[in-house]
Amino acid sequence: MLRSGLKAGLAVVLVLSLSACASWRERNREVPLEELDAPTIFQTAEAQLERDRPDRAAETFLEVERLHPYTDWARRALIMAAYSYHQDRDYENARAAAQRFLDFYPADEDAAYAQYLLALSYYDQIDQVGRDQGLTYQALQALRVVIERYPDSEYASSAILKFDLAFDHLAAKEMEIGRYYLRRENYTAAINRFRAVVEQFQTTSHTPEALLRLTEAYLALGLPQEAQTAAAILGHNFQSSPFYDDAFRLLNDQDLAPEAAGESWLREIWQRTVRGQWL
Numbered sequence: 076m077l078r079s080g081l082k083a084g085l086a087v088v089l090v091l092s093l094s095a096c097a098s099w100r101e102r103n104r105e106v107p108l109e110e111l112d113a114p115t116i117f118q119t120a121e122a123q124l125e126r127d128r129p130d131r132a133a134e135t136f137l138e139v140e141r142l143h144p145y146t147d148w149a150r151r152a153l154i155m156a157a158y159s160y161h162q163d164r165d166y167e168n169a170r171a172a173a174q175r176f177l178d179f180y181p182a183d184e185d186a187a188y189a190q191y192l193l194a195l196s197y198y199d200q201i202d203q204v205g206r207d208q209g210l211t212y213q214a215l216q217a218l219r220v221v222i223e224r225y226p227d228s229e230y231a232s233s234a235i236l237k238f239d240l241a242f243d244h245l246a247a248k249e250m251e252i253g254r255y256y257l258r259r260e261n262y263t264a265a266i267n268r269f270r271a272v273v274e275q276f277q278t279t280s281h282t283p284e285a286l287l288r289l290t291e292a293y294l295a296l297g298l299p300q301e302a303q304t305a306a307a308i309l310g311h312n313f314q315s316s317p318f319y320d321d322a323f324r325l326l327n328d329q330d331l332a333p334e335a336a337g338e339s340w341l342r343e344i345w346q347r348t349v350r351g352q353w354l
Contacts, residue, residue, distance in 0.1 A: 250288075
């Protein structure tokens with residue numbers, strides 16, 4: 076009798092459990108997005124983003140735009156899709172979504188953020204000096220748009236900082252190649268790279284070393300006047316730099332002094348330096 080009662084009790088529990096599971100599945104069945112309104116789809120995407128699924132969130136935000144176009148929810152979802160793609164490091168789709176937002180809503184209050192996201196999608200890929208510099212140039216161009224078109228936005232100061240860092244990154248690449256040529260005694264090729272830093276990236280942190288390397292390369296080529304002028308520019312602008320100490324020793328070893336001499340391209344740099352028109 077006890078065993079029969081136990082079996083009957085278990086049967087009841089099993090039936091109730093199955094009923095509860097069926098009820099739970101019914102309540103939580105996945106409703107097609109086409110049957111949901113825009114706010115609900117938007118909230119679903121936000122929940123996916125909060126659960127650290129930016130890839131799914133981006134797709135769901137775009138469904139708002141597809142199913143409810145030309146609405147305020149579609150506008151908001153598009154900028155959130157761009158953000159979600161960027162969070163997922165899907166930079167190509169982040170750029171596409173941000174650019175589409177700018178095309179559709181150029182005067183919107185979030186346009187500055189869309190442009191900033193577009194710039195970040197380039198900037199966040201230039202962390203290694205050895206990579207192709209095309210992305211760096213594109214980042215600079217996109218960041219410049221933020222700075223010039225949205226100077227009063229909350230993103231302008233960050234864009235300026237990142238612009239300076241990206242600019243410095245380009246100079247670092249020139250220095251890296253220049254040092255490579257210098258080590259292999261290809262002095263003309265090395266000079267061309269260091270000259271680019273001095274003429275095009277003179278406001279970066281790499282300029283003092285570029286002037287030192289120019290001094291070194293010109294001395295190796297037997298062109299003392301160019302070496303003296305490069306060292307003179309270095310001493311005038313960066314006298315406290317250890318690079319100037321090295322340049323001074325190189326010249327001193329050959330009984331030379333840092334001074335403007337000759338009529339090379341460096342003489343023009345020297346004249347601009349004296350006039351306060353360089354750096």
